[in-house]
Amino acid sequence: MGKEEDNLPEEYKILLKKVEAIEKALGLHKIDEIFEDQVESSEDISVESITEEALQIQTRSEIMINPKAYLKLAKHSLTYANKGIPKSEWVEIIGLLTGKIRHEDTPLEQVYVEDYWPVDQGDAVSVEIVDQRIFTEIFNKKDNEHFIIGWAHSHPSYTPFLSGDDFQTHRRYQTFWNKSIALVIDPLMIAPDNYGVGVFRIHRDRKNYYELSCEIKGMSSEACFESINMFMKNKLNKD
Ligand SMILES: [Zn+2]
Secondary structure (H helix, E strand, O other): OHHHHHOOOHHHHHHHHHHHHHHHHHOOOHHHHHHHHHOOOOOOOOHHHHHHHHOOHHHOOOEEEOHHHHHHHHHHHHHOOOOOOOHHHOOEEEEEEEEEEEOOOOOOOEEEEEEEEEEEEEOOOOOOOOOHHHHHHHHHOOOOOOEEEEEEEEOOOOOOOOOHHHHHHHHHHHHHOOOOEEEEEOHHHOEOOEOOEEEEEEOOOOOOEEEEOEEEOOOOHHHHHHHHHHHHHHHHHHO
16 A cells, blocks of 8 residues: 555645545544445446346436445535525535446446545636646556546535536546546535436537436435434534
8 A cells, every 4th residue: 555655646645635634624534434334245247147237227327426425525515515604605615536437338337436535625616626647647547446537516506517617627537538427516405305416427529518317326315415414413513
C-alpha cells in the first residue's frame, strides 16, 4: 500500500489529503462503519447465462449506487445547503466517484458506484476538479478493481441536470473514458419517495446528454430519507 502511494502523482496525493480532511470534518468516515457489513458479494454471471439474463434487461438499472456512496454524497451536499442556512449562503459541492463496470459492452453492462470522495465546496464548482493528466492516469489504471468512474456535484434546490458548464466539463471526462458518468444531486429534493439524484452521460453526437437509470442498491428511498433526516437533526441541534 505504502509503495503504491509513493508512485502516485503529487497532485493526486494533495487531492487525497483534501478528501481526507473534508471527510473527517463532516464525520463522513463514520458511514463506513455502518455499511461495512453490507459489502455485497458479486454474483458473477457466466458467459452462457448472458442470453437468458439479457431477457430481463428492462428490470436492471444501468447505474447501481452503493448506499454508503449515496449517503456520503447526500450528507456532503446537505452540510452546505439545508434549511438551517439562509438560501443565499447555499453552495454547491463536488467530488469524485469510484467503482467498477461489469459486463462491459454487453446488454448486461452496469456501472457500480462504490464510493464518493468529497473534493470541494463553494461557488461555481463546476470546473475541472483535477488536472487532466491525473484523470488520464487514473482512468488507465483498469487493473485495479475500482477506479474513478465519474464525478458528482450538487444543485441545491434547482434539480439534477447538466448546465452548460457541467456539459463541457463532463464532455472532457468522457474523452478520457467514454463510460464516465456525471451524477447530480439536489439535496433539497430528497424525500421518502425521491433520492434526489440524476446520472448523466454525453450522447455520442457530443451535442446532447441523456439520463441513465439508477438505483441505490438494497436501500429504499424511505430508508435513505430516514438516515439523512437523522443526520440533519443531529447537525442542526449541534450548530
Ligand atoms: Zn451543475
